[in-house]
Amino acid sequence: MAKEAQKVVSIREEIALSLDDRIADAFDNVMSAAALTALLQEVQETSAAAKAESKAASALALDPRLRPADVADARQRMQDADFRSTRLDRAAEELADVLTDAKRREAAQAAEVEYQAAKAERDQLVKELSEDYPALAARLISLLERVAANNERLVRANPGRQGDMWLRSAEAVAREALPNWEVNPTSDFPSLIQGVRLPHFKRAGIHGYAWPRYSGY
Structure with a gap:
């Protein structure tokens, strides 16, 4: 024991x-x-x-x-x-x-x-912004300019046309917008041409946006 x-x-x-x-x-x-x-x-x-x-x-x-x-x-x-x-x-x-x-x-x-x-992560984003934003912005601006120019062309081409013969804007067709949307875009579905704002990537004078184009240039 x-x-x-x-x-x-x-x-x-x-x-x-x-x-x-x-x-x-x-x-x-x-x-x-x-x-x-x-x-x-x-x-x-x-x-x-x-x-x-x-x-x-x-x-x-x-x-x-x-x-x-x-x-x-x-x-x-x-x-x-x-x-x-x-x-x-x-x-x-x-x-x-x-x-x-x-x-x-x-x-x-x-x-x-x-x-x-x-x-x-910040440094990677700096690299991607520097490489991608200017190119992407340029492509988007080019597309918007072409759409805007085509809108003006449609204004000249549409008089006298009715019904299915009336040519709606490329943006309205692509985005499946409601009738008369081109005339009155709604705040919950704004126009790309009117609503998009693309700043210049670098400082470029008194106007800070690459789109919409500055009319004073």
Whole structure:
């Protein structure tokens, strides 16, 4: 029975030593906030267990029916548990500071990662805007100019035509607009010719838009 009890104590001591080593490692090495949080929780739980053990040993030591040798053993267990709890509480306080620093460090690292990712995305967009916008805007402006010119041509071609012979604008046909839309475009379905605004890609004088064309040029 005594040997079995000694074996249990030995295992407990090994567990305690392992925790002490991990606590010391937390101060000597850089650990993640998640690992520190788990370690801090374990320290707090172990301290609470030591307090419970001290309370139980104290109650046993004060039992008048206990033999002197057993009283001394119980008192020693109480003192050991008190020391263990006090030491772990101190460790928990300092680990909390280490955890705060780790969270701050990881937040800064995450912010730096996000900054670099945002910068890389921005730089890619700079490249795409510089390469694509002028070409796309030029194509769209050319298309709108052709549609606008064809609208004027239809005005000259349509007189005397009725029904299916009346030629609607290319935009009205392509966009499946309602009848009379060319005359009264609605605010919820504006005309491309009238509604599109395409800024110059670079500063180009007092007029900021490549479309609509500036009549003052």
